[in-house]
């Protein structure tokens with residue numbers, strides 16, 4: 001811990017993973033290469049970059065994949081974890097983020113934080129001065145999209161600039177937004193098919209740049225695409241809008257008819273959890289379950305690459 005306090009006092013530069021927007025194309029390519037090494041070396045890592053470290057996982061929302069992949073990943077890289085349900089710590093009773101961050105920054109070596117506002121993760125990182133990883137906010141899910149990019153590269157090697165990825169559903173959700181920033185960085189064509197109220201925001205599109213096509217027509221988005229991707233229609237925190245969302249998004253299901261429009265080799269992907277009969281048809285899901293669960297497994301390998309990168 002002595003070294004940690006020294007680092008705090010010297011105000012040294014600390015690396016975080018808060019957003020895809022904060023990464024360069026070179027950073028993304030590095031993380032994808034590193035994830036491939038992590039996948040190959042699983043069970044026999046010669047380098048343990050988190051040896052002697054204790055990481056806090058603070059979660060204000062439910063999680064299966066992100067939580068387990070970080071807990072396993074941190075341990076496999078030599079570290080230990082403390083899982084903190086945000087409602088069990090004083091944060092849940094109103095202790096400010098900036099105070100929680102300054103306390104944890106003096107006790108642990110890194111934090112994985114899942115919460116509501118992106119600004120809260122950014123504030124935490126600023127005050128804690130230890131590597132901080134965004135494990136999902138209302139605005140972004142960068143770790144998910146890095147794992148998705150890795151999965152696409154693994155199954156369909158080739159230039160990003162030649163790929164067409166279609167995101168069908170809630171085009172304003174955290175996962176869609178991280179996809180938009182990824183398209184801006186890597187240069188693939190991203191088509192977002194969503195009903196008008198769930199189209200991506202103009203500010204995000206302007207910040208991202210790149211080749212983003214927004215449409216209300218899922219068939220136009222799917223035609224000759226390399227990847228069809230979806231996410232839940234009712235994200236965590238949006239439960240009060242469930243009825244309205246299910247009504248407006250009804251025509252945006254990934255099903256066999258939509259898949260038939262994409263390239264014959266197209267991947268069908270889902271970040272999970274999946275709601276069959278809503279954003280994805282049950283049979284379509286099972287047909288593509290091999291890809292979808294490889295995608296889920298890849299969360300582990302990619303989280304390890306992220307962890308090694310932020311502590312390097």
Ligand code: CP
Nearest residue numbers: 063064065066271272
């Ligand atoms: N895809 C994803 O982040 O899953 P969890 O909510 O289970 O972590």
Ligand code: NVA
Nearest residue numbers: 173175231235236272
């Ligand atoms: N958009 C979803 C992603 C779940 C992993 C949500 O925020 O609930």
